[in-house]
Amino acid sequence: xxxxxxxTGTCSSFIEFEIDDNDILKEVQFIGGCSGNLQGISRLVKNxxxxxxxxxxxxxxxxxxxxxxxxxxxxxxxxxxxxxx
Numbered sequence: 001x002x003x004x005x006x007x008t009g010t011c012s013s014f015i016e017f018e019i020d021d022n023d024i025l026k027e028v029q030f031i032g033g034c035s036g037n038l039q040g041i042s043r044l045v046k047n048x049x050x051x052x053x054x055x056x057x058x059x060x061x062x063x064x065x066x067x068x069x070x071x072x073x074x075x076x077x078x079x080x081x082x083x084x085x
Contacts, residue, residue: 005076009067012038015076023050025077033069041070050077 005015012033018026025048030038045053054074062068067075 003076003080005072005079007069007072007076009065010062010069010072012069012072015069015073017073017076017080019050019080023081024048025050025053028073030069030073038069041073045073050081053077054081 002016002018005017007013007015010033012030014031015028016031017028020026025045028042028045030042045057054077057070058074058078060068060070060074062071
């Protein structure tokens with residue numbers, strides 16, 4: 001299923017992602033932000049379990065700020081898990 005998450009506190013404005021029925025992240029695309037870095041993150045997390053991605057990326061900061069694009073992806077995936085309940 002495809003989802004879209006509006007980010008806050010980052011250069012990217014949205015994250016679009018697709019998760020299969022087994023909670024595996026199949027695709028992720030950041031809209032805006034640092035293209036090369038975000039393409040790299042997207043490739044690294046592709047086909048990973050949602051919970052593993054959250055545990056690896058949650059709390060990552062950017063330039064000392066309270067969040068980052070990887071942290072926002074973790075937040076988006078946590079929101080997905082909450083709405084799934």
